[in-house]
Amino acid sequence: MLLEVKHLKKIFKTRFSKEETMALADIDFSVEAGEYISIMGESGSGKTTLLNILSTLEKPTSGTVLLNSEDITAIKDQEVSIFRREHLGFVFQDFNLLDTLSVRDNILLPLVLSKAELNLMKERLKLMAEKLHIQDLLNKQAFELSGGQKQRVAVARALISEPDLVLADEPTAALDFKNSEDLMNILEDINLMGQTIIMVTHSSLVASHAKRVLFIKDGVLYHQLYRGNRSANEFSKEITLSIAAFLGGAREEGNADF
Numbered sequence: 001m002l003l004e005v006k007h008l009k010k011i012f013k014t015r016f017s018k019e020e021t022m023a024l025a026d027i028d029f030s031v032e033a034g035e036y037i038s039i040m041g042e043s044g045s046g047k048t049t050l051l052n053i054l055s056t057l058e059k060p061t062s063g064t065v066l067l068n069s070e071d072i073t074a075i076k077d078q079e080v081s082i083f084r085r086e087h088l089g090f091v092f093q094d095f096n097l098l099d100t101l102s103v104r105d106n107i108l109l110p111l112v113l114s115k116a117e118l119n120l121m122k123e124r125l126k127l128m129a130e131k132l133h134i135q136d137l138l139n140k141q142a143f144e145l146s147g148g149q150k151q152r153v154a155v156a157r158a159l160i161s162e163p164d165l166v167l168a169d170e171p172t173a174a175l176d177f178k179n180s181e182d183l184m185n186i187l188e189d190i191n192l193m194g195q196t197i198i199m200v201t202h203s204s205l206v207a208s209h210a211k212r213v214l215f216i217k218d219g220v221l222y223h224q225l226y227r228g229n230r231s232a233n234e235f236s237k238e239i240t241l242s243i244a245a246f247l248g249g250a251r252e253e254g255n256a257d258f
């Protein structure tokens with residue numbers, strides 16, 4: 001098993017008051033290598049907190065997260081950024097590119113920080129540029145790109161270190177419909193090539209490109225759906241129905257998003 005999340009709990013305490021927020025109550029799930037998982041849930045249900053713990057950005061109050069059998073919640077603070085660089089890839093909703101660097105340097109950044117060999121960098125860059133159809137953009141500055149182009153560059157940067165797991169937080173939130181669809185097709189292709197992906201999204205259309213959808217509410221996983229052999233379009237209908245049923249049947253038609 002690539003990832004095992006066991007009895008994860010996160011309580012936020014405010015420093016100056018006694019108020020506590022239970023962001024995650026008891027989360028359990030496992031992910032096999034090669035899976036593509038969407039996490040859906042209403043605002044405030046705990047999605048970002050879960051993703052932050054998987055990202056080693058946040059420590060849980062209790063529970064464990066095993067990545068390849070290593071408990072990543074126990075990694076020492078001074079080792080956590082190296083761990084992240086070597087094992088995880090990140091895609092954010094606002095791309096997080098460095099505007100003053102070229103596309104090439106943005107993509108290579110994780111390898112530069114790991115002091116990788118020049119030949120390896122060249123080889124991987126070529127591969128990523130081909131995979132994401134951005135060969136013609138490599139010499140541009142990041143600020144010169146459109147949103148869709150920026151996100152493809154961000155995906156190349158996330159993949160260049162060949163991470164065990166890619167974590168994506170609302171990767172289509174800043175994109176229009178066409179660019180969202182393009183990005184979803186790219187992520188689906190990348191998953192088919194073997195990359196494990198966990199993505200948080202509000203949109204059933206976006207979620208439908210994954211192989212499995214986990215639904216979170218009040219800090220627990222209450223439901224999951226498998227795509228099986230269905231097209232993304234067919235799967236999105238079932239996701240929509242699940243959300244509508246859960247919301248009390250208030251939204252019967254259309255793209256019921258959280």
Ligand SMILES: Nc1ncnc2c1ncn2[C@@H]1O[C@H](COP(=O)(O)OP(=O)(O)OP(=O)(O)O)[C@@H](O)[C@H]1O
Binds near residue numbers: 013041043046049
């Ligand atoms: N740093 C923090 N300090 C205190 N409470 C927090 C903190 N971060 C999150 N919370 C609380 O934990 C709960 C879960 O928040 P979280 O951001 O994980 O939800 P979410 O599902 O990602 O929401 P959204 O879809 O709006 O981003 C919320 O009640 C939130 O207010």
